[in-house]
Amino acid sequence: MNHDLLKRVIFDQHEIIRNAHIVPRRYTLDPEANYVITGLRRAGKSTLLYDMVRNLVSSGIAWERIIYINFEDERLVDFVSTDFQDIPLVQSELSDERGYYFFDEIQNIQHWERFARRLADAGERVHITGSNATMLSGQIASELGGRFFSLQVSPYRFDEYLDAKHQDHIGSALYTTREIGRIARHFDEFYRQGGFPESLRYTSQRAYVENVYQKVLLGDIAARYKVRNVNALRVLMKKVAETVRNEVSYSTLHNALKGIGFSISKDTLISYLEYAKEAYLLFSISNATAAFVEREGSPKYYYSDNGLLGLFLVNRETALLENEIAVALCDRFGEDLRYLKSSRTGIDVDFYLPEAGIAIQVAYSIAGEARAREVGNLVRLAKVDSSVTRFLIVTKEEEEVIDADGISIEVMPAWKFLLGECGS
Template identity: 70%
Template sequence: MEATMNREVLKQVIFDQHEVIRHAKIVPRRYHLDPQGNYIITGLRRAGKSTLLYSIARDLVEQGVAWERIIYLNLEDERLAEFSLADFQDIVQVQSELSDERGYYFFDEIQNVPGWEKFARRMADAGERVYITGSNATMLSSQMASTLGGRYLVRQVGTYRFDEYLDARGQAHDMRALYTTREAGAIMRLFDRYYRFGGFPEAIRFEQPREYVENVYQKVLLGDIAARNNVRNPAALRVLMKKVAETVRSDISYSSLYNTLKSVGFSIAKETVISYLGYAHDAYLLFSLSNAVSRFVDQESKPKYYFSDNGLLNLFLYNRDTALLENQVAIALRDAYGEGLHYLKSPKHGIDIDFYVPDAGMAVQVAYSIEGDARAREVGNLVKLHHVDASVTSFVIVTKDETETIEIDGIVIRVVPAWRYLLELAGA
């Protein structure tokens, strides 16, 4: 294809994308972007990265920027299937043909073009305004960071938080709504749907969103993980993800996962299991929490894995409401506390804490209900922690529906329903 034809195709793609942006339904998200910054926006596929770019583009137009200065390319558009590193220069030329003023560049799923980071650095060095999205954490590797030289700020985008989900559904969640019987009931009903089907923005319009989530999962598994990493045994990868889903709420070792796969007929090396888990992490399908037990002199233990959206986890589970509840709380806490979030399991002290944030002095247990034996177990673990770590001052048990205040052995434990706790975290 000749260069001039390339530029005509690029113009068509750009103007078609303008129409998409004009008509997109945009729910405000929680992410603040400095108007003077260049950004790399990463996260799980279909979590809303593109819509965040749409919002930025529309804000620019509302501020008086002409549409001709908005250069938006979705690099998964089939018309750009042959797009290569050399073609980026054509984008700059097209922009100068469309406007005498400098453009604003938006590159969606840029990781599809090998070597993109060299172009991104050149654009930043030239003082251009650039926004980039990608669905793979390798975009943030130390090597990539060295190439980009700190010229881009980074935001990781997740699926809807519960407050955003309520906004998208048109449900109020202010103080009045939380204490109005009818409104609170509506919030609880929506939470039941949210924690079962997850927070993918586009899934909201589906009466039965499971099929949509399944399609996203297959795209992540087969495209973002298997194809991108040349996985030679995708069947083993599928079974591994199923086994990880079955371990949610439990710490598990690589050896255990390796032996589980071996027992069902997959003879892959332990190093391959580790690689597959790394690929799933890089694609934002999974995240893991480490054991903070080293604070108590015990040896570092095994990770706990969670899925980055409950809809994904629910593809694998049947009648596992407690696992879904804990996974949802894990997502919300990680969003709030990032790398500061751990779990705590110490055989030496007989302590098993679901979520532990040392810097915030907080411990959180998750139980579908604390009726019966669960009450003594959950309360007992928090009391033991209190005796071992005086820096912990906030003790919480998150349940499905129960509310209570427990005063015991010198500490106060809040028992709070998950829907309310997620809204508290969002407002923190």
């Protein structure tokens, strides 16, 4: 690899970092650790590295010691694994002191993990980002030899969105009528448009999100995995969006595609879904295995940002509301998040957190018949599972406490739930 070219890439990136607008995120990184940072494209991974770089420079580290390379730079299109050896050489040409290495979207280069391990073994400070969950797989973790901490970054959660909008959301702001009204208005925007950090800069946030989606679909999924039937992949993503809030089997999705002329195999469909999860486009939760649940059941799929889901849905406010709650809960509780559905007991609970002892229903409103349905499911659960100690119904706007059959059920608006239960 031409060293002058690498230097131009590095110094051009320095200029980008100097000029970047950085909104503080909720993530705290250990200054003594190396990191592999993953997550959905445009979720803010690079900005975390920019912040680290600027902190280093503020502490007295010279820019010449900062080796920041974005592997999606078109000037590196011919970069291959054997070119990695030129990076430390370039660093030594730029400074007599040790460097700090930052590599964006490095998963595009084969055997990147061996190079990262070699630098870490030599005592170098190395930070890496990528848009694919396989970067945290067991095989790669073994290659890295425990030299790196892992961190998954998501788009803004609601408290971060409010920070970016310069809206106070702590202390008296949660009790002042005027501020509550402003917070609720911001939530209306947030749960419809999503939380991609850069999208807030644009008049048409939808156009920005559409661009991100196409990049994930065509680049992170179709190109990376050599998908043959891209149109089937597109339609599958739309069909998954239409199932949000409901469990769905592979057979159901397969038949839905077959019914409109896409004759891919069920194995191929399953692979497509896994690719979408690895690219952080989708995530799924499973039916909890409890004594009163007779089967595990099919997964429920959610989109990792409401802006993405909104590309497919028209007038589906309840789906958007539940998707946002799912995203926040998954971000907060990880693999503990489940749902509960049992035909034997009649229980149908949207979100179940067995370790935390929490059960949550999501309803746009509990007016009319919805009240009996949502309350009834939580009461039935309370009668068979004594480990659940907190019951909630998250709505768009309603708030009260319901006493039913000896259990107390908190009803709260989504914005308050997100700031209280899933805030930083």
